Amino acid sequence: MSDDHDADDDPRWRQVEEALRRHFGTGTFIYLMYASPQRVKIGQAMNVADRLTTVRRDLGRTVIVMGYCEASPRLESALHRIFTDTRLGGEWFTFEPIFWRLATALNRLRKTFL
Numbered sequence: 748m749s750d751d752h753d754a755d756d757d758p759r760w761r762q763v764e765e766a767l768r769r770h771f772g773t774g775t776f777i778y779l780m781y782a783s784p785q786r787v788k789i790g791q792a793m794n795v796a797d798r799l800t801t802v803r804r805d806l807g808r809t810v811i812v813m814g815y816c817e818a819s820p821r822l823e824s825a826l827h828r829i830f831t832d833t834r835l836g837g838e839w840f841t842f843e844p845i846f847w848r849l850a851t852a853l854n855r856l857r858k859t860f861l
Contacts (some may be wrong), residue, residue: 757845759829766825767818767852777822778815779850782806785842786835787813791823814850816857 776795780788780802788810792798795815803810826849827834833841840846 757843757848759845760848762829763826763845763849763852766822766829767856774817775820776815777818777820777826777853779813779846779853780810781813781842781846782808782810787840787842787846788838789823789826789830789840790838791820813846814853814857816853818856 775791775793777789777791778795778798780790780799782788782802788802790798795812799810799812827838830840833843835841
């Protein structure tokens with residue numbers, strides 16, 4: 748995994764920013780989880796810690812939460828559409844540097860409104 752500097756030129760970032768503005772703060776948590784090799788899960792849950800436990804058990808490997816914040820389920824759908832070109836199946840996507848930038852944005856939103 749690399750840092751988010753490679754994501755600076757990614758044309759999808761404007762779409763991500765707009766989706767974050769439209770769908771922040773509605774009761775469900777939207778999260779990014781990383782699992783090797785180079786996979787990111789974009790999902791939603793009422794309890795991110797419980798969901799992490801389930802994903803770890805189901806995969807049988809290390810999974811980390813990259814970022815999360817309270818947002819509408821529509822944000823999850825919007826992010827799935829934005830990153831459709833990297834979809835591996837279901838809610839799993841091939842890791843790209845832009846996912847670190849998205850995780851940072853989700854975490855900042857969460858901390859801003861605590």
